Amino acid sequence: MVVKSEFEKLGLPTISVELGEVELEKEITENQKETLLKNLQDLGFDLLDDKKSKTIEKIKNLIVDLVHHKNSELKINLSDYLASNLNQDYNTLSNLFSEIENTTIEKYFISQKIEKVKELLIYNELSLSEIADLLNYSNVAHLSNQFKKITGFTPTSFKQSKDKTRIQIENL
Structure with a gap:
């Protein structure tokens, strides 16, 4: 919604706005692109065009x-x-x-899965076995080993710690 409103503010009609992608009705000028880039960066976004x-x-x-x-x-x-x-x-x-x-790609995928495990552990609604099954780990031991390799903690010690920090998706 934020990205779409920036395009609208600049009078740039969009066909669709989805996660990470905007389709425009027509090409934009270099000046429009520079203004859009500055506005998006001020909001924590970036413009990718290569x-x-x-x-x-x-x-x-x-x-x-x-x-x-x-x-x-x-x-x-x-x-x-x-x-x-x-x-x-x-x-x-x-x-x-x-x-x-x-x-x-595999390491990025694993880091995303570990962040999802952290989120589910923090919510404390599912058992470790249910989390392993949900995220398609072959067993709890595999999940635990991967979790410890990435975070330095076992899932149980992470769950019990007071510092349950998660990494923002865009920073992975």
């Missing part, structure tokens, strides 16, 4: 959406999921992601 940045952002958005909103689809193969949604070869996507982000 193909590589757009692809990286799409990969991140698909992974965030998968982990945080489509738990039932976590059972599918991540490489197949990304390749089919982006209509590109997974190796190409993987190489591009690693080159630009200095981490692998």
Whole structure:
């Protein structure tokens, strides 16, 4: 809504505004682009208009959406999921992601899953076994080992600690 209102303030009619992507009715001028960029940056957003940045952002958005909103689809193969949604070869996507982000798609995916585990632990509504099942871990031990490797804590010690800090999605 915030992004859409910025486009409207500048008189730039949009066709659609979705997470990480805006489709405009017509091309914008360089002056409009500069003004839009400044306004978006003031609000904590950025303007991506090169193909590589757009692809990286799409990969991140698909992974965030998968982990945080489509738990039932976590059972599918991540490489197949990304390749089919982006209509590109997974190796190409993987190489591009690693080159630009200095981490692998798999590590980014795992960090998103661990943040989701933290969120679910903080809410304290599900058992560790239910969380493992929800996020498609083979078992609780696998989840616990991955959680400790990433955070330095076991899930139980994280749950009991007073400092239950989570990392903002955009900072992963």
